[in-house]
Amino acid sequence: MYSLPVTRRRMLAVFVAAAGAVLALLLLWRPARLARLTSRLFKPRLDTAAPTGSLSESEMDTILAFAAVLVEGRELSAEERGYLVEHVSERAAQTPGYLALYRRTAAVLDGLAAGPFRSRPLLERTSLVTRHGLTRYDVRIREYLTPVRREILAVRALAVPDLIGGYYSSPAGWATVGYGAFPGRCGELSRYTKAEA
């Protein structure tokens, strides 16, 4: 009978492999509690201890250049950019963690572009963003366990949904559905009685 000598190194390898197999099985099985636990433990989250403040002009431009790809897939008008500036500035100034998140996002984008992301034409920006999967903001739970590219994961899980939410809750989002007046912007009273033109 043939047997391998038992060493500490081999035992550790067996243990890691067994733990990995169990985890993989559980993930494939997707029990809700495990999913919640994984999400709670590994999901990128805002650093709520980080200070609030303002993005620099170049950082903001980078974020806007990124948002244009995400929210419309075209260059935004000055008005539309204005809504996003308002949203991102308010987040950075009022909610701890967002300043750091958007700074990191701008840095990640510049890193991917190997230079200022904001200076790239729309097509090139779109290509970069899709190539690195930044448009996949519906992050799968198993992706939270990935130890690499955590910065990109944070952009996908936190920055992208916030930019999309901020844009579509602004007047630009209401304009998409054809509304000039909406909750928060008053209008002509009788408008609600008929179909929109």
Added chain:
Amino acid sequence: MSAPAPEETRETTVCIVGAGAAGGIMALELARRGIRVTVLESGPRHDFTRRSDYTRRFIKGENPWQSPLPGLDRHTTSGDVEYRLEWNRARGVGGSTLHWEGYALRFHADDFRMRSLHGTAEDWPISYDDLEPYYGRAERALGVAGTSDDPWASPRSTAFPLPAFPMSFSDGLFTDACRRLGIGLHHLPQARNSIAYGGRMQCRACGTCHVCPTGAKASTDLTHIPQAESTGYADVLTEVTVLRLEADRGGLVRSAVYAGADRRERRLTARVFVVAAGGVETARLLLLSASPDFPNGIANRSGLVGRYFTSHPLIDVTGRVAARVYPYRTGFSTAMSNQFAARRDRKNRGAFYLEFMNSAGPLPHQIAASSGAWGPELAKRVREEFGRTLGIRVYTEQLPDTGNSVTLDGTVKDYFGNPVPRLTYGIGPYERSAIAEAQEVAEGILRALGAKDIRTGAVWYASHQLGTHRMGRAPTSSVVDQNLRAHDVPNLYLVGGGCFVTASASQPTLTIAALAIRAAEHIAEVLRGA
């Protein structure tokens, strides 16, 4: 903040605790009769010119009407249903009228006679006929828009002061479906200006009625308190919280002890005291005012203060339709059905009414966030998905139950170190039967409209806190009499939804207003007699 005078003790004729629906109305009713009134309000006087900022905060998911003092709104919950107060009350001059929906429904005559007609709960010590003239006065004071097209409404002696809001585009769809099903649909009366009224502008459909940016929705900070103050007989002290009421050996309340942010105690003495702080805080204040003569709390010899805490359980039923229905162009609904709210057997199953919602379904940003799409596809998805959901909200009647209560929780303290209220709340078979029937009716209407993906949301509850100092003839089974005077304390009046004997399915504010006007009239007579 209106700073109190330097002296520790003030004097007035009538002290009113709370400047909300009931307190604001009473202040005006008494002051216009030349009676000196001082109102103590725990919240601030919200600056009307900052409403646009409040609107922005509301849209971002904040409640701008909460107390600025940390811990003042703290509370605990127990029971089957967790009744939270964060979004369900407002502090400040105007009280709950700052954030109410503005629906101004009268109760039905049947609602006052549940024991006589259905053999359940209790009858009120007053009838619809007793209250009817006061309903009319309340409607004029608040500016209620409506029309008499509700076939289930109890008789009214006066017309609505304002024309009804026209039916909405989606109401037209609901009307056709309801007609086919034999369900009556009619206008929803509301204290909101369909035309300019009372010095306030016509509604401009801003869509954020929780914070009305124009003042078109009636709230007592706009409709009553300024008028009361302009008589020269009413003062409003803001950002002062009443900590307890002090009684003398003769069993009369002599002073209200109150404090501001500095926690320094001051006193207001008066001949008459009115507590109008909402169903939770009124009960809590009475319980906090225990003394050797009132060991269980003032006005609580019956042991019923805080008992029978009641609200309106509600559900939303939604369905997706093929055509666009253009939601979110108003913040309020314009059509309802009272067909199931009156003239039916209510022994084992509650009444309910249907509100045909003008705004239901996901907002553009919610569609965007859940789509997983990006770029041109995202914009296309938002355009295609938006505005294809119809919704019906159902408010159901809840029977009073001693198991539901507001008590003191000594384990948690508020800003002033006082025990916070503990809300124990649940719903029973009576309410669940009504909800089941209502769900069936609402789903039937949506099916008749060809809706798919019909869903019923979880049961939740309205921002109505009722029954905690109920009205009645007998001191053993109620806290206040038909004039809202405490049975145990002749110079103490408890006004607001807490005095309701039963809840009806209707929204409570107009009934609170009518009862407040009636109680003010009584107090004025008593003071005149004295």
